[in-house]
Amino acid sequence: MQDISFWDTCLRSFEKSLPPQQYNSWIKPLVLKSENGSLILTAPNSFTLKLVQERFMPEINRQASLAYSHVPPFEFRIIESDPANKPQEAATPKKVAPPTTVDSKPKSESSFRGYGKLNPSLTFDNFVTGKANQLAFAAATQVAELPGASYNPLFIYGGVGLGKTHLVQAIGNQVRANNPQAKICYMHAERYVSDVVRAYQSNKFEEFKQYYHSLDILLIDDIQFFAGKAKTQEEFFYAFNTLIDSHKQVILTSDTFPKEISGLESRLVSRFGWGLTVAIEPPELEMRVAILLKKASLGGYVLDEAVAFFIAKHVNSNVRELEGALKRVEAYAKFHRRAITVETAKEALKDILIAQSRQISIENIQKTVADYYRIKLVDMLSKKRTRNLTRPRQMAMSLAREITSMSLPEIGHAFGGKDHSTVIHACKTVESLKAEDTTIDADYKILLQTLRG
Numbered sequence: 001m002q003d004i005s006f007w008d009t010c011l012r013s014f015e016k017s018l019p020p021q022q023y024n025s026w027i028k029p030l031v032l033k034s035e036n037g038s039l040i041l042t043a044p045n046s047f048t049l050k051l052v053q054e055r056f057m058p059e060i061n062r063q064a065s066l067a068y069s070h071v072p073p074f075e076f077r078i079i080e081s082d083p084a085n086k087p088q089e090a091a092t093p094k095k096v097a098p099p100t101t102v103d104s105k106p107k108s109e110s111s112f113r114g115y116g117k118l119n120p121s122l123t124f125d126n127f128v129t130g131k132a133n134q135l136a137f138a139a140a141t142q143v144a145e146l147p148g149a150s151y152n153p154l155f156i157y158g159g160v161g162l163g164k165t166h167l168v169q170a171i172g173n174q175v176r177a178n179n180p181q182a183k184i185c186y187m188h189a190e191r192y193v194s195d196v197v198r199a200y201q202s203n204k205f206e207e208f209k210q211y212y213h214s215l216d217i218l219l220i221d222d223i224q225f226f227a228g229k230a231k232t233q234e235e236f237f238y239a240f241n242t243l244i245d246s247h248k249q250v251i252l253t254s255d256t257f258p259k260e261i262s263g264l265e266s267r268l269v270s271r272f273g274w275g276l277t278v279a280i281e282p283p284e285l286e287m288r289v290a291i292l293l294k295k296a297s298l299g300g301y302v303l304d305e306a307v308a309f310f311i312a313k314h315v316n317s318n319v320r321e322l323e324g325a326l327k328r329v330e331a332y333a334k335f336h337r338r339a340i341t342v343e344t345a346k347e348a349l350k351d352i353l354i355a356q357s358r359q360i361s362i363e364n365i366q367k368t369v370a371d372y373y374r375i376k377l378v379d380m381l382s383k384k385r386t387r388n389l390t391r392p393r394q395m396a397m398s399l400a401r402e403i404t405s406m407s408l409p410e411i412g413h414a415f416g417g418k419d420h421s422t423v424i425h426a427c428k429t430v431e432s433l434k435a436e437d438t439t440i441d442a443d444y445k446i447l448l449q450t451l452r453g
């Protein structure tokens with residue numbers, strides 16, 4: 001009994017302190033039981049188990065020390081999976097089965113073949129990892145090693161240009177390297193929609209089904225394009241069920257958390273949560289620098305760190321734009337026969353820098369945040385410390401820190417003469433609030449998007 005109430009308290013505490021997707025992915029699937037004087041904590045797979053041991057055991061131990069006078073030892077196990085009620089887990093992990101030919105027609109006759117190609121240059125090796133994508137990367141590598149047997153489906157979501165396509169293609173390429181016979185189909189969701197339309201027009205639903213239901217791995221990018229398309233969703237529902245039931249891997253990406261995609265049937269949304277849902281966040285400064293250094297080394301030269309920092313500091317929206325900026329600097333230097341220095345980068349990116357400073361002045365940030373929270377600008381810049389003013393003020397300071405190149409004292413000064421330590425405190429508060437509270441996290445993202453236009 002004591003074990004049950006200890007675990008209940010633990011679950012409640014995590015539910016309160018973690019964002020829902022983290023709680024649902026890592027904590028909810030855990031099971032605690034007591035055996036021979038030990039507490040056995042079981043997780044659905046080794047990845048979850050390892051993550052729980054590393055990240056959540058301190059809190060679990062703390063709760064245990066409150067619940068027990070002598071805390072029993074913990075043992076960690078992986079749950080024996082039950083395919084009947086846990087469709088995401090294969091009974092025994094196995095590699096992708098060799099392809100079975102379901103089509104009776106020769107390859108060339110099927111209308112649903114010939115695309116869904118992988119780009120061989122998008123691999124794990126040239127994917128830079130950091131805080132923003134480490135969970136997604138760890139899950140992706142695990143799925144690539146054991147397709148169909150670890151997380152099924154794997155659902156990766158995040159904003160534009162943050163590496164979702166790169167990561168799912170890397171999974172496909174890795175699976176292909178491990179098993180050249182695997183039937184892998186990568187496609188953008190729009191392509192799947194047009195396949196459904198084509199199947200409709202030419203009355204080829206049987207062929208359509210045969211193709212999609214016979215795959216070993218189906219990777220669909222930007223699944224939010226299915227929104228509002230009922231027939232596509234229905235067909236995808238059947239394909240999804242068939243593939244998952246036969247332990248074939250499904251990998252999906254989207255620009256938002258599945259539950260937030262409006263216009264998607266609830267039976268699909270709930271199925272998307274069967275496996276693992278992981279986010280890719282925008283990379284922080286150091287990671288952007290690492291990406292630039294990596295891209296340069298892939299291009300065959302060594303980029304000076306000062307140049308990488310300069311570009312990363314000014315191009316902070318997403319990795320695609322970061323890459324674009326580096327290409328521009330490279331081209332500019334080549335054309336003018338100059339070395340790639342901070343000075344060259346400044347000149348090459350001149351219009352980006354001007355547009356940026358014009359668009360996102362600190363006044364602009366303050367006004368946008370004040371409007372968003374429906375408070376008066378003068379109040380936000382005042383010394384008043386009521387809750388309804390301090391939170392927006394902290395958000396505005398934190399946004400200023402992220403998207404302008406102003407120093408901490410400059411930001412403090414712009415907020416009615418505040419000290420730089422107030423700005424540091426604001427940034428830290430917002431950082432932890434974003435991690436704890438999904439509403440604040442969403443508010444921040446919306447403001448960031450509004451400001452960046």
Ligand SMILES: Nc1ncnc2c1ncn2[C@@H]1O[C@H](COP(=O)(O)OP(=O)(O)OP(=O)(O)O)[C@@H](O)[C@H]1O
Binds near residue numbers: 122127160162255319
């Ligand atoms: N972590 C990373 N390491 C190296 N390159 C990256 C990384 N993240 C993204 N990129 C590169 O940035 C570019 C954009 O990434 P990608 O197309 O995968 O983004 P996306 O999230 O799928 O965007 P969209 O939502 O627009 O489809 C690609 O060239 C990709 O190789």
